[in-house]
Amino acid sequence: xxxxxxxxxxxxxxxxxxxxxxxxxxxxxxxxxxxxxxxxxxxxxxxxxxxxxxxxxxxxxxxxxxxxxxxxxxxxxxxxxxxxxxxxxxxxxxxxxxxxxxxxxxxxxxxxxxxxxxxxxxxxxxxxxxxxxxxxxxxxxxxxxxxxxxxxxxxxxxxxxxxxxxxxxxxxxxxxxxxxxxxxxxxxxxxxxxxxxxxxxxxxxxxxxxxxxxxxxxxxxxxxxxxxxxxxxxxxxxxxxxxxxxxxxxxxxxxxxxxxxxxxxxxxxxxxxxxxxxxxxxxxxxxxxxxxxxxxxxxxxxxxxxxxxxxxxxxxxxxxxxxxxxxxxxxxxxxxxxxxxxxxxxxxxxxxxxxxxxxxxxxxxxxxxxxxxxxxxxxxxxxxxxxxxxxxxxxxxxxxxxxxxxxxxxxxxxxxxxxxxxxxxxxxxxxxxxxxxxxxxxxxxxxxxxxxxxxxxxxxxxxxxxxxxxxxxxxxxxxxxxxxxxxxxxxxxxxxxxxxxxxxxxxxxxxxxxxxxxxxxxxxxxxxxxxxxxxxxxxxxxxxxxxxxxxxxxxxxxxxxxxxxxxxxxxxxxxxxxxxxxxxxxxxxxxxxxxxxxxxxxxxxxxxxxxxxxxxxxxxxxxxxxxxxxxxxxxxxxxxxxxxxxxxxxxxxxxxxxxxxxxxxxxxxxxxxxxxxxxxxxxxxxxxxxxxxxxxxxxxxxxxxxxxxxxxxxxxxxxxxxxxxxxxxxxxxxxxxxxxxxxxxxxxxxxxxxxxxxxxxxxxxxxxxxxxxxxxxxxxxxxxxxxxxxxxxxxxxxxxxxxxxxxxxxxxxxxxxxxxxxxxxxxxxxxxxxxxxxxxxxxxxxxxxxxxxxx
Numbered sequence: 001x002x003x004x005x006x007x008x009x010x011x012x013x014x015x016x017x018x019x020x021x022x023x024x025x026x027x028x029x030x031x032x033x034x035x036x037x038x039x040x041x042x043x044x045x046x047x048x049x050x051x052x053x054x055x056x057x058x059x060x061x062x063x064x065x066x067x068x069x070x071x072x073x074x075x076x077x078x079x080x081x082x083x084x085x086x087x088x089x090x091x092x093x094x095x096x097x098x099x100x101x102x103x104x105x106x107x108x109x110x111x112x113x114x115x116x117x118x119x120x121x122x123x124x125x126x127x128x129x130x131x132x133x134x135x136x137x138x139x140x141x142x143x144x145x146x147x148x149x150x151x152x153x154x155x156x157x158x159x160x161x162x163x164x165x166x167x168x169x170x171x172x173x174x175x176x177x178x179x180x181x182x183x184x185x186x187x188x189x190x191x192x193x194x195x196x197x198x199x200x201x202x203x204x205x206x207x208x209x210x211x212x213x214x215x216x217x218x219x220x221x222x223x224x225x226x227x228x229x230x231x232x233x234x235x236x237x238x239x240x241x242x243x244x245x246x247x248x249x250x251x252x253x254x255x256x257x258x259x260x261x262x263x264x265x266x267x268x269x270x271x272x273x274x275x276x277x278x279x280x281x282x283x284x285x286x287x288x289x290x291x292x293x294x295x296x297x298x299x300x301x302x303x304x305x306x307x308x309x310x311x312x313x314x315x316x317x318x319x320x321x322x323x324x325x326x327x328x329x330x331x332x333x334x335x336x337x338x339x340x341x342x343x344x345x346x347x348x349x350x351x352x353x354x355x356x357x358x359x360x361x362x363x364x365x366x367x368x369x370x371x372x373x374x375x376x377x378x379x380x381x382x383x384x385x386x387x388x389x390x391x392x393x394x395x396x397x398x399x400x401x402x403x404x405x406x407x408x409x410x411x412x413x414x415x416x417x418x419x420x421x422x423x424x425x426x427x428x429x430x431x432x433x434x435x436x437x438x439x440x441x442x443x444x445x446x447x448x449x450x451x452x453x454x455x456x457x458x459x460x461x462x463x464x465x466x467x468x469x470x471x472x473x474x475x476x477x478x479x480x481x482x483x484x485x486x487x488x489x490x491x492x493x494x495x496x497x498x499x500x501x502x503x504x505x506x507x508x509x510x511x512x513x514x515x516x517x518x519x520x521x522x523x524x525x526x527x528x529x530x531x532x533x534x535x536x537x538x539x540x541x542x543x544x545x546x547x548x549x550x551x552x553x554x555x556x557x558x559x560x561x562x563x564x565x566x567x568x569x570x571x572x573x574x575x576x577x578x579x580x581x582x583x584x585x586x587x588x589x590x591x592x593x594x595x596x597x598x599x600x601x602x603x604x605x606x607x608x609x610x611x612x613x614x615x616x617x618x619x620x621x622x623x624x625x626x627x628x629x630x631x632x633x634x635x636x637x638x639x640x641x642x643x644x645x646x647x648x649x650x651x652x653x654x655x656x657x658x659x660x661x662x663x664x665x666x667x668x669x670x671x672x673x674x675x676x677x678x679x680x681x682x683x684x685x686x687x688x689x690x691x692x693x694x695x696x697x698x699x700x701x702x703x704x705x706x707x708x709x710x711x712x713x714x715x716x717x718x719x720x721x722x723x724x725x726x727x728x729x730x731x732x733x734x735x736x737x738x739x740x741x742x743x744x745x746x747x748x749x750x751x752x753x754x755x756x757x758x759x760x761x762x763x764x765x766x767x768x769x770x771x772x773x774x775x776x777x778x779x780x781x782x783x784x785x786x787x788x789x790x791x792x793x794x795x796x797x798x799x800x801x802x803x804x805x806x807x808x809x810x811x812x813x814x815x816x817x818x819x820x821x822x823x824x825x826x827x828x829x830x831x832x833x834x835x836x837x838x839x840x841x842x843x844x845x846x847x848x849x850x851x852x853x854x855x
Contacts, residue, residue, distance in 0.1 A: 031068075031076060031139070032179040033083040034090065040142040040174055040181035042067050050188040055161060057686045059187065062157050063150040068137050069764070082136030085129040092116050093126065093133055142181040144172060151185060158189060162225040164267060165190040192225045193261075196269040202276040204284050210245050211238065211276075226270065231259055238276075246340040248288035248368070248376055288341040288368075291375040292316065295329050297382050301363060304381075314338075323384065324358075328420040331459055332356060333380075334474050341376055345474070349380075352476050356459045357413075358385055358421045389413040405433030417456070427453045451486035461504055475506040493535060493603055494527040511623070515615040522609045523666070524712065529604040533565070536603075538742035539596040543569070546593040549586060550578060569597060569655050591786035592740045594656070598784065599746050601657045602711045608668040609710060611639035627687060631679040637713075640670030644704055661705045670704035673713060679855055690760045694855045700750035701781065714748035715778045717800070720848035721855065722754060723774040724821035725802020727846060733778040734788035736798045736827035744828065749778040751790045753799065756855060760808075770806040772819070772854075775799045777827065801825040804845060808853070815852050820845035 035041045044067055047059060060066070068079040092112050099108060106125065113121040151170040158166035169186040198220050202208035219234045235257050242250040251257055256277060261270045296304055297319045307318035312330045314337045319326075332352030334345045346366070353359055363381035368374075395407040409429035417424050430450045461467040462479040471477045479502070486497045501520040507513045533540035543565065547555045550572050557563045572578065573594070582590050614636045620629035643663050660667035675698045682691040700709040708714075717733050718726035726732040731741045734749045754776035762768045777799050779790035804821035822845055824837045 031079055031083065034087050035139050035141065035179045037179075040179055042140045042142045042183065043180050044182045046182055046184045048184065048186050050186060052189065054163075054189050055158070055686075057688055059154055059157070059185075062153040063183075063185075064153070065140060065143060065146045065150065065183070068140050076137075079137055079139055081132050082138050084136070085132045089126055089129050090138075092118070092121075093129060096130075097133075142172070142183070147172065147183045150183075154185065154187065158187075160228045162192045162194075162227045163189045164193050191268060193267060194269050195220070195222050195224050195226050195272045196266075197271045198222045198274075199271065200274040200276070204276070206287075207242065207247070207250075207276060207285055210241065214241055220272070220274070226261060226272065234274075240343070242285075243341075243343040246287045246289070246342065247285050248341045248343075249373070250285055286374040288374050288376050290335050290337055290339050290341055291369060291377040292379075293333060293335050293337055294318065294377075294379040295333065295382065296380065297324060297329065297359075297384070299383055301381060323419070324416060324421060325419045328459070329382075331421075331468075331473060332476075335378060346378065348474055348476070352473075353380065353382065355476060355478075356421050357423055357457075358415050358459075359383065360385060385415060387415055389415070405431050407431045421459050423457045425453075425455045425457065427451075427455075429453075447488075447490040449486055449488035449490070451484060453482065453484035455483075456481045461506075462502070471506055475508055477504070477506045479504050493529070493532065496525045496527065498523040511618060511620055513617045513619075515613075515617075517611075517613040517615075520609075520611050520613050522712065523607075524609075525606050526604045532600055532604055536596075536599075536746070538740065539599065542589065542593050542596050542740065542743060545589055546572060549582075549589070550575075566655055573597070573655060588738065591737075592743050594785055595737075595739050595747060596743050597656045598708070599743065601655060602708070602714070602748060603746070605657070605711065606666055607710045607712075608643075608663060608666045609639050609713070610642060610668065611637050613637045621681070627683055629681050631677075631681075633675075633677040635673075635675040637671075637673040639673075639713075640668050640705060643668045644670060657707055668705060669702070669710045669713070670706045671700055671702045671709055671713065673700045673709075674698070688762055692756075692758045692760065692853075692855065694754075694756040694758075696752065696754040696776075698752040699781075702750065709748075709750045711748065714750060715752035716748045717752075717776065717778055720817070720819065720850035723776050723800060723802055724772070724804060724819050724848045724854075725774065725823040725846050726800065730846075731828065732800045732826070733828070734784075735777060735779050735790070735794075737786045737788050738828065738830065739786060741828070747778075749780050749788065751779040751781060753777065753795070755799075758806075758854070766810055768808040768810065770808065770819070771804075772806065772821075773801070773803045774821070775801045798827045799825075800827055802846075806848075817848070817850045817852065817854070819848040819850075819854075821848060822846070 031043075032041050042065055045060065045063055045065075047056065049056065068076040070076050092109075096104065096109060096112055106123075109124070109126065110122045113119060113124075147170050151168040155166055155168045158168075167188045167190070171184045171186075173182040173184065175181065200211070202211060217237070219230050219237065224230070235251075238257060239251050258275055260273045260275065262273075263270050293315045295315065295317045296307060297317070298304055298307060299320070303320055304318065307320055310317045310319065310326050312326050315330055315333055315335075317326050317329050319329075332349060332355075334349045334352065350361060350364065353361060359382040361380060362383045363379075365377075365379040365381075367377050367379075369377060389412070391409075391411040391413075393409050393411075395409070407429065409427065411425060411427045414424045414426075416422065428451075430448060432446070432448045434445060434447055458479045460479065461471060461477045462481075467477065482499070482501045482503065484499045486495075486499075488495050488497070499522045501517050503520075504516045504518075505513070528535075533543065544555075547558060547568060550568075554563060554568055554571075558565065558568055579590060616632075616634045618630070618632040620626040621631055623629060644661070662668065675696075677694070677696050679692065679694045681693075683689065684691070698715050700713060700715070702709050716729060717723055718730040719728040722728075723732060729745045731745045733744070734747050737744065739747075754774070756772065756774050758770055758772040760768060760770045777795075779795065779798070780788045781790060783789040801824040802821050803824055804819055806817060806819035809816040809818075822837070822840060822842075824835070826834055826836045829836065
């Protein structure tokens with residue numbers, strides 16, 4: 001083997017060799033290096049179930065001693081790091097780490113060296129030892145007493161879940177030679193105890209009436225297992241129900257609801273009775289009403305003596321100055337004096353105050369009056385946030401178009417612009433990355449987008465009437481006016497954009513929200529239009545081939561500059577006789593040419609979009625009381641109707657697009673668009689594993705002034721949140737068309753279907769695995785000439801299908817995601833070659849790196 005070849009060999013495999021050497025080095029650090037003689041390193045807890053794996057995911061949580069954690073199920077890296085240091089310092093460092101971090105210094109270390117009779121260590125920093133032990137984990141030494149305690153804890157847990165006769169035995173496997181041990185638990189559940197009949201005893205007639213009206217929501221059922229966890233959830237449900245019904249002091253001692261199981265006749269089928277009593281005298285509960293509502297606006301609590309009282313609609317305000325209008329302070333307050341207490345209104349008021357981004361709640365009081373304990377007085381103490389808030393940030397992001405990119409941003413928020421808690425936010429941001437060069441796909445070119453945005457946010461609806469009479473304050477309505485501009489350059493065709501909108505928001509509750517955007521206007525100018533074919537050389541090759549087939553003479557005129565590319569292309573598009581005369585490969589080339597013209601029109605068009613958008617969101621994700629959450633996001637958009645009333649002049653807008661009506665010489669779009677994103681999540685194994693289902697349906701209908709959807713409103717396939725076996729603009733679609741892939745890659749259309757199925761399973765608290773299947777495609781509502789029209793009898797066979805596995809890494813509040821996907825069915829391959837899974841190459845997946853879950 002030559003020296004050069006050897007050098008290249010080691011360069012190619014240096015990662016493997018370095019990893020292997022590291023593992024061997026760490027493995028050389030014996031896991032029992034710091035286990036004292038006579039003790040044992042606990043290496044494993046074994047669980048054996050005599051009569052079925054019931055609650056097998058929860059039982060390890062009740063064991064007090066667990067072995068050292070292993071990374072990726074293989075190596076106890078933390079233990080290795082701990083063992084990599086000299087054991088003579090362990091006792092000193094163990095005590096050193098018990099001190100607060102602010103007093104850990106050389107002076108403390110020297111005092112401990114003297115204490116442990118090692119004055120020769122004085123002056124040593126022990127940086128390496130401290131660093132390694134901070135990262136590491138000391139060996140878990142078997143404590144046989146803790147094994148017995150853990151066995152009792154497991155049995156109590158099973159009794160708690162309704163298995164009263166369960167039994168847990170334990171034993172140890174001790175390896176004296178290697179100083180290692182395993183703990184064994186033999187678990188027998190036996191038959192559970194069931195509820196034979198369920199009764200309730202509620203002497204208070206009003207409480208009983210409320211309970212019976214909601215009895216169908218009760219979590220307790222006859223013939224169910226007598227599970228204490230279910231009883232506790234039922235108590236919580238009743239508490240919340242009564243507080244929503246006005247009973248502030250209901251079960252305030254947490255001892256007024258109790259259950260009695262009659263075991264005289266049987267321990268396996270027992271009648272259960274729920275009693276609700278306030279005290280031994282059976283005093284009826286009092287309905288609570290809201291009394292005084294006070295809002296104090298001050299810098300610190302001691303300022304309260306200097307405030308001046310004001311009031312509005314029976315709510316009292318105490319302010320140091322007139323910096324904030326009283327009406328602005330009144331708007332977030334959902335409470336009204338004299339109304340029946342409802343805990344949700346108190347919670348919603350605090351949420352509204354925080355959402356205004358103008359105040360911090362420095363104190364909050366709920367006090368029952370001493371003279372009448374059925375009246376609740378509420379006080380809020382608010383401190384204004386700083387007038388200005390400057391945020392400078394830089395984010396690292398990733399997309400399959402931009403690869404890794406840097407996103408710097410500067411945001412300046414100016415609060416209380418007009419005295420009504422309005423906020424003005426000015427933002428300057430950018431995204432800088434690289435894209436594959438269309439001229440040479442082996443190279444990448446700089447890509448960027450720089451944008452400036454101004455948003456004026458109002459904690460109310462901007463309408464010329466008192467909106468709280470139409471939209472209640474509990475909906476937390478607010479508005480914003482947005483203005484912005486951007487400059488981008490990604491594939492060589494730069495764009496300059498302007499946007500403006502008036503937006504209204506309202507939350508019906510913590511699950512349902514509405515957004516209405518009116519005068520949503522977007523203006524986009526494309527630069528470098530004449531250089532389109534420089535940036536898309538494959539389109540140029542297709543064009544030149546058709547030009548030569550159509551007319552060698554005109555081709556020569558084009559070469560000599562006597563006729564433009566667009567003029568000759570328009571001539572061919574208009575010549576139906578020529579198109580009908582082609583067949584075979586030439587017909588296929590013509591279809592590819594026509595699609596390239598559609599791409600060109602879309603990519604280079606200047607467009608004006610003015611629309612109204614309504615967005616409805618129903619979101620149960622993250623709600624603790626919804627174990628199998630549902631999510632729906634529906635969006636409707638209608639564009640261009642206002643412009644069509646006032647304008648009738650026309651202008652040529654593209655080769656295929658044809659003439660369009662314009663405003664200020666700019667074509668405007670007319671279309672209707674519907675997007676539906678539906679998701680359902682099913683949890684298993686005590687909510688540790690999840691089956692996630694998603695269906696996306698998108699339909700865009702151009703009409704009037706538009707023959708196709710604008711570029712920024714069209715659909716495409718592929719990407720880390722879509723069909724992961726195809727990259728963004730990776731050649732899937734439209735339909736099962738057989739166009740040239742390099743031209744087809746940039747196709748966008750106006751119908752989209754995507755179905756995703758993903759099963760997620762945790763490995764550790766940090767690592768999570770997933771397996772998924774994605775399917776979908778894009779279509780046109782009408783045939784463009786190459787079979788891309790959506791048809792109900794064909795669309796399933798035209799859907800691309802991919803599958804794969806993924807790894808999620810949870811670090812702090814960030815989830816890093818790596819998905820490896822493989823194509824299964826490719827509808828754009830020739831018939832007979834579409835099941836590409838038959839040519840599966842396991843070492844060549846499509847890799848998707850992203851942040852967060854795909855859905």
